[in-house]
Amino acid sequence: MADGANPESSAQESGETRREFLYLTAGAMTVVGAAGALWPMIDSMNPSADVLALSSTEVDLTPIEAGQSVTITWRGKPVFIRRRSVAEIETAESTPLEDLPDPQTDGDRVEKPEWLILVGVCTHLGCVPLGQKTGEKRGDYGGWFCPCHGSHYDTSGRIRKGPAPTNLEVPPYVFLTDNSIKIG
């Protein structure tokens, strides 16, 4: 329509756009309101305060001999603590970074080379890898082996072979004394 040529039709047109605008804003507000009402319900499924409160664990390292591993529980997950032998530390430190699917130096993964502390959950689909107990399969790289889908981890807990995308996670921890740590 030409400008002002037909006043009736242009009024109708502007009426329609005003109505459309009202529909749109009212519709948008409804969506915002509904999303706002839905959020508390969705958020109620996230970890609750009591679950979050259980988020740190202290461990006494004194009884662990060199070459020995123990498994403790932190946030419902197993945490592997391995007191590595000199040979294990050496292999982990001397591995060239280009051999690693998820490159990370051994030094970045430990506070003290003797103590390797890892979340014992395979980064593929969450199984607990084998290799903590003596006699268990440790995989081709002497660390851990996940029996579910065949991921091999080395003596630094780094992924070497198999479907897992990343290295075994290192949990946040601090040494309280020389022989005890706090995880979380």
Next chain:
Amino acid sequence: MSFKSNNKVVQWVEDRLPVISVMHHAIYDYPMPKNLNYLWNFGSLAGFALVTMIATGIFLAMQYTPHVDMAFNSVERIMRDVNSGWLIRYIHMNMASFFFIAVYIHMFRGLYYGSYKAPRELLWQLGVVIFLLMMATAFMGYVLPWGQMSFWGATVITNLFSAFPIVGESIVSWLWGGFSVDNPTLNRFFALHYLLPFIIVAVVALHLVALHTVGSNNPLGIDSKGPQDSLVMQPYYTIKDLFGIGVFLLAFSVFLFWAPNYMGHPDNYIPANPLSTPAHIVPEWYFLPFYAILRAIPDKLGGVLAMFGAIAVLFVLPWLDRSSIRSCKFRPVARIFFWIFVINGLALGYLGGQPAEGIFVIASRIATAYYFFHFLVMLPVILPMIERPRELPSSIHEAVTKS
């Protein structure tokens, strides 16, 4: 709808709520193609299985405790102490498998006779939605006894979502309600396992409305042209469906009374232990083909996408198969590739149950590639080029009376 009843009460209700005429139409005078074979029994069998699952499930829920410390023992109590508890639980366990058997046959029936083609696209898609809801429900139900397979199955499957970049970890911790599969997870799985079957009932209702709008397909895949091509539901197909349920229950009883744990896994009678993964985790048999696809891809996100893609491809199937002929009876080449697809599907099922190493990995990759090749290349590209369909009969009546 010209429904009239001599019963005054029925007519009074009908005038205010036309529920009786709808039921009457569905059960009595609904016209069905008169040439349906026994493969058309599996829809009603699936419906029967759904009702059985809900009925037994309600009574199990009255005895079950959704808490990590008590769930396993409450299931053992159902098996040992609750009157007929063993029977109700074994019916629930085994009917889950038989529900999937019925639905898989129902789906392959649809694939063979082209039941997903126009005008039945939405009918087919609603069926795929029901299938997805069934898988979610079955997965959460398997977690409830809180045995080793429950726990580790839940861990592996929920971890699938961690494959998504950036948001993956938050989604998983939201699903768990914590940092691992634990009590909050069990609680919500129980709530959802109770809810989803009723959502399935609602989608089944939509499935039936769509079915009654477009009518049943038939082995010839041609449209009914009038009363000479049809039979009314009552008594012809009601009796046939009831007979089918009788045979179905016979087969079911063999498992129920003689091998109730055959389709389960013994590890699930060991209480869940979050610190020890069983040596060989396998899902229930009905998930194995999809599990094989998941493991065939050597990349975490890729595997997850392939597994979901295997179902998504069914959703768009009506537009991938470009042949205007529905039934494989008249598609000499498509028929051969249908059976190759079936064998490939069974092979995926077998491979999903084997350890992920050596020859099994290679075979899984080939079978996975063929699964997608069938839907994405064979149906839309190769078949239209090489296939010359046979001539269709002019009507159902003519085809049935001639032979």
